[in-house]
Amino acid sequence: MEPIIPLDFSTAAGQEGPGERRDAAENRQLLLRAAADLFDQVGVAAVNMADIAKRANVGKGTLYRRFANKGELSHALLDESFRQFQNQQLASLRDLTAEGRSPLEQLEYFLEKLVAYRDRNLDLMIEIDRITFSGKIVNVNIPHFWEQMTIRGLLLQAQKAGELRTELDIDYLTSALLAPLDGRILRAHRLVKGYDVARITAGLISLLQGLRTP
């Protein structure tokens, strides 16, 4: 459960941009580094916002100005690695298309990588998902949104290609397939039920296979 933490935060999320003051930009770096250090040292769950602010030698208000909660902070920390994951997947899917693999085969491949990625970053994912599903309407969670769109896109392609039955509710099925990958649920499956990553992947793929046209 070693979080992948980017070495360079210069491109990490936030309200960065040309309009950001230099002191603020410095503080964002400082805060991200402080959080990354603490998360690595004692684990994501054991760190609270005040700790992070103190470690960065910054007031709590300053921390909250950049990151409204641990979820947003985790999101920013993962940003670089997530972009990388995203690019790798896009490239792989292109390759698979070039090799003539069907949308459903591509989706299998993607699901496998996705389970692995979410598992590898489980602690941060839990924080991110906590916010995403907290109930308050919140600015779209980019990773979640992209995953959703990718799966949905591949399912639609598969349907159009005749691999999937036409009467299926692609939108709902996308949501349902993603539900077992929610942070807290994935943690329960991994640590309480004891399912390993391969088993989870295989299970999801078997659900997917069931949707094939006979």
Add this chain to the structure above:
Amino acid sequence: MEPIIPLDFSTAAGQEGPGERRDAAENRQLLLRAAADLFDQVGVAAVNMADIAKRANVGKGTLYRRFANKGELSHALLDESFRQFQNQQLASLRDLTAEGRSPLEQLEYFLEKLVAYRDRNLDLMIEIDRITFSGKIVNVNIPHFWEQMTIRGLLLQAQKAGELRTELDIDYLTSALLAPLDGRILRAHRLVKGYDVARITAGLISLLQGLRTP
């Protein structure tokens, strides 16, 4: 989203039993009633533990002695109605068996009822699931456990009856089918995505159908 609240709490969960002092038993009733009233008046999410204690004219310590958190309290409130649901389902499944319906048909029926029940009690379910998946190992969540066992049992029967492919990982599939019914996820599907209960039921059943032997 009107929670079903039992009229008589005399059998409601807690550490009740012959060993419970009379004053304590009275307070449990008082607390359950106070909580039910407040939940109904302003909604489960808007009520906090101190409010409940105050409404019952009882100290916070007294409340926490009975119910460690809002989840346990919600669980106790739902207890009566859940027992009823459970009995109805058991009876229906018996009837369906008598009529010669297959395990998979029974499971479809059960899933439909389950989605309806969880949706009807969504606010309380969210509180219950929050504790269930909070990370700390916690005394088994009875409703969750029973649902899990029922689905698993029917899947195993279906498999034995030759309705389901033999290589399927029944345990994982049970968990995966239940994941979209987790409180927070169900709320997101209902309120953010806008799926209605029928659509969710249909989606889950289509996943189930996919597992059939060809």
Add this chain to the structure above:
DNA sequence: CCGAAAAGTGGACTGTAGTCCGCTTACAAG
């Protein structure tokens, strides 16, 4: 009926998330 032990009670206390707002600083226009 009495007294001791067990069970129950209330509310002060601690810890954490997140907000608020008066003060400070960067920076751009003149």
Add this chain to the structure above:
DNA sequence: CTTGTAAGCGGACTACAGTCCACTTTTCGG
């Protein structure tokens, strides 16, 4: 360089969850 002002900053403050423990009440054996 000066200065207005929007952005940034810090830490006190509020709200809530959950714990602790000195005090009270019930219960039960003798």
